[in-house]
Amino acid sequence: MADEPSWDEIFTQRATGATPATPPKASEPEPTELDSFAQLFGAPASQDAPVAAAAPAAATEPAPGSRRAARVREQSSGGDGSGSGDRPRGGGRGDRPKKRNLLWLKILLPIVLVLGAGGAVAAYGWFTYNEQVRELLGIPLPTDFDGSGNGEEAIVTVRSGDIGSDVARELHEAGVTMTYDAVYDYLVENPDVGFLPGNWRLQKMMSAETAVAALQDTANKVTDKLLLREGISLETSLEVIAETTGLPLEEVTAAAADPQAYGLPEQAPSLEGYLFPATYELQGGETAQQILQILVDTTVGRLDAAGVAPENRYTTLIMASIIQREAGANPDDFYKISRVFQNRIEQSINLQSDATVAYGTGRFDSVWTEPEERADPSNLYNTYANPGLPVGPIGLPGDLAIDAALNPVDGPWLFFVPINLATGETVFSETADEHQAAVDRLFAWCDESAENATYCE
Known part of the structure; x- marks a missing residue:
């Protein structure tokens, strides 16, 4: 995350009261006459038809909570999940009962009129605005499936x-x-x-x-299917191999100790980046060395298929691994992040990737760092203090990250930062001032709710 703020910077602002003040909310106007489900939930009402044509965009479901969130829930609920510490579902509107009662009087009549106009209109309102209707009616959204699966x-x-x-x-x-x-x-x-x-x-x-x-x-x-996910580290990969196959972890780790035995270049410090993330069908009797060779050969095959010359394999994997660790769920962001790093290299600007610094400190499950870590040039993965690419890959890149490393999209950006850590929404900027404004949006997002704060630690 180029020029990403660290967590200590975020929460230092909160602790010292320096967090930008949230502007006071304007007083809400009393609801006026509502003539359709669409007007009821914010879409502009049509002048020619009783139901608006435009429907609101579907909400993005936030990612699951962190370990800290789990601990908070256990502590606040006394261990049974029913205590007051649980975040109210459906938006938590119970703090404004008088306003809500008044709103009911103004909402019921239009809904009745719409229902009387025909079942099709009622069905449109329910299916188009299901979540909003449930919220107003106090009906909780479903959280669980019924049954034992759909066969997939x-x-x-x-x-x-x-x-x-x-x-x-x-x-x-x-x-x-x-x-x-x-x-x-x-x-x-x-x-x-x-x-x-x-x-x-x-x-x-x-x-x-x-x-x-x-x-x-x-x-x-x-026991015959090995699954390695994109972005995980070599250390985690070896653990997954051991757990899947039943081979002792010590045996798998020892087999990985000599990367050159699998055809890696001399400068490669380990097998990091060379175990291709995919699902493998195993026969069940392979040795640790045989499994690792299959994974390395798959990576080489993918690089060859992408048109990477043998002499460029290593640097391609390094760049792809950084992109893999820094990107979120949006495929387009892979190519934009690649462009940010390419622009920085071309302009002799350090990459400043927190993911590489964290990897060099031995934290493979984090991309956040402390100021003293970013200032330490002895960490050869520190792209804040050292120019160019780090000494090796920092995880397992997949096909998308490899393609992005080879084909960055055109753009002038030099910075990027996520502004919503639950969805991975990321802002790309050309100037330091634009980037700082995006960082401020991240600070504000972290302060919006206790749930958001769990992502910001």
């Missing part, structure tokens, strides 16, 4: 040391469960549930209860 396979990875919140996040992100909360709440009610590490074959759209039960059934454990 999903491979879920449980790693050594994972706690309930990690498993809840993995299930949600894999599309197995509807929400993080569905699994987390179930685990709070069933604290004796434990999990075995490895890859597990489940289905998408399972209820939290059936998904957790499936993770207890060893018949669902996959």
Whole structure:
């Protein structure tokens, strides 16, 4: 994250009272006569038809909570998930009862008139504005699927040391469960549930209860399918290999100790970046060396397919690994981040990637750093204090990151920073002033709610 603020800078502002003041909200006008579901929920009412044609954009579901969020919920609820510490669902409008009662009087009549005009109009209002209608009526949105899945396979990875919140996040992100909360709440009610590490074959759209039960059934454990995800580190990759195959971790780690034995260039300090992230079908009897060679050969094959000359493989993987770690979920951002770094190299500006600095300090699960870490040139992965690329890759890049490294989009940007850490929304800037304005938006987002703050630590 080029010129990204560190967490200590964010929370120093909060602690000292330097956080920019939020402008006072203007007093809300009393609702006027509402003639359709569309006008009710903010879309402009049509002058020619009873229902507006434009529907609001679908909201983006935030990413699951952090470990800190899980601890806060446990502490505030007394361990049963029902305490007052839970964030109210549906927007938490219970703090304005008088306003809400008045709003009901002005809303009911138009809804009745719309319903009387025909079932099609009512159906339009319900399906187009389902979430808003539920919120006004006090009907909570569903958080869990029913049943045991839709038949579509999903491979879920449980790693050594994972706690309930990690498993809840993995299930949600894999599309197995509807929400993080569905699994987390179930685990709070069933604290004796434990999990075995490895890859597990489940289905998408399972209820939290059936998904957790499936993770207890060893018949669902996959021993012949190795899954490595984009962006994870070599250390995590070796752990996944050991947990999936049953090989001792010490044996897998020892097999990875000599990167040149797998055909890597002399300057490569490790196999980092060379184990291609994908799903592999194994026979079950491979040695650690054979598995690692398969992964390295796959990476070389992908680079060759992308047109990378053998002498450029290493630098391509370094750049692609940084892009992979810095980018969010938006594929377009991969190519923009690549352009930022290319522009900086061409203009002799240090990359200033926090992800590389964090990797050099041994923190593979973070892209945030401290000022003294960014000032330390002895860290050869420190792209704040040292010019050019770091000494090696910082994780496993996938096809998208490799393509972005080779084909940056055109643009003048020199900076980027995420302004919403839940969705990964990122702002790209050409000047330092524009970048600072984006950083201020990040500060404001962190201060918006306790939920947002959990991402900012």
